[in-house]
Amino acid sequence: MKLTGNTIFITGGASGIGRALAEALHQRGNKVIIAGRRRGHLDAVIAANPGMEAIELDITDPASIERVAKQLIAQHPALNVLINNAGIMQIDEVGGKIDDALLTATIDTNVLGPIRMTSALIEHLKTKQGAVVAYTSSVLAFVPLAVSGIYSSTKAALHSYVLSQRFMLRNSGVRVLEIAPPWVRTELLNSQEAEQAMPLDQFIAETMEVLGTDVDEVLVEGAKPFRANVGPNEHGFVNGFNEQALALFGAA
Template identity: 45%
Template sequence: MKPTGNTILITGGGSGIGEALAHRFHDMGNTVVIAGRRQAALDAVASGRANIHTMTLNIDDPAAIQTFAAQVTARFPALNVLVNNAGIMRVEALDSSRDLTDAEATISSNLLGPIRLTNALIDHLVARSDGVVVNVTSGLAFVPLVATPTYSATKAALHSYTIALRAALAGRVEVIELVPPAVQTDLTPGQSTREGYLPLEAFADEVLALFGQTPTPEEILVQRVHPLRFAERDGFATMLERLNGQVHH
């Protein structure tokens, strides 16, 4: 992925990782379009940056995604980078029967959303010579957090889907997976100040340094996420126990 001169669409751009990436990509000389549900949050991210643009999007609505894709490519025909970042994380108990609303919403936002939006934009991206898809997964794609089982499962599924997408688009569209560790954001209540989580600005700085490598790595892995990403190689059972013993909600 070239460092500058891109037109980049970032879903979930109104806060957290999406906001941090939007600011950094913009300041490197890219045009950035941030999408999300809350216009006020998008406006706050875009404030003071002339080349950050906002568009509302309900990532759970298939018809809205199709309409959005047509509108964003008409408004920004130079669009060449899609960052599938929007997602939700809900705590769920698996040891008794429960309402599955949270589980189903998580699958809709975290897995069906990126699949649908990528599908809606793929012909546009393939037609360009510099198309890129960046899927934001999680260290929990590789070692699940028992308290957030559906979140972990959707990220594992998106990791697999990204591998298939990369192979299908080889030589035509670059496909990159960004794998965050636990980062201080508002993804869950209290997470933005949770001790032991990687500060958002430090995470974003390390991510942009990795994006700056030539060639761009297929997987963007900050150092903090390596124990999770390589747990199958280094000792999965130990990492599973360690992860789920040290995280408190």
């Protein structure tokens, strides 16, 4: 995607990867609007980045998503990039009784939220030049972390959804990207000081370099061995499968 001159909306933009992406894109001359639930965190980010804007959003609430989408389109009609970054991760116990609140919150935030957010904005984005929908998934979409099995499964679901949406929007002018980070030093699982995790600034530098190319999947070097786990030619197989399905079912 082009890295300058966009109007970009980033969910989960008040901390971690979302904030770092927002700041990197802001520094490159884009109009950036971030969203999150915590007003104080949002205010801190925009105070540190004059010209950036923020809007409160509960990504688990369909009414909040619809309200924010309408506000964005009205106040920022040039909006052409959506980055679905909001997500939560907790340790769980898939070998035993699952905590239902953890299960529901993780699926609502990591899967239903980005699907609903994109749905609310997609018809607007179809009218814009250089339109992009991006999703922050994880290398755990390809190699699950068993002690966080719910989180890993939500990222696998998101990856599957991305493949379908990219296919269905192939002639629309809207590009669908997937950013799949490895373990990065962020607030997720209190990983800020984890030596094995990738430093956030290094991750952002590598990600921005790849994001500026024409790839559909944004992978830093440390993510590539995990991505290769699914085997070769996944996109070719998925696209061929869907071309056959269109012929069978007569869909456009």
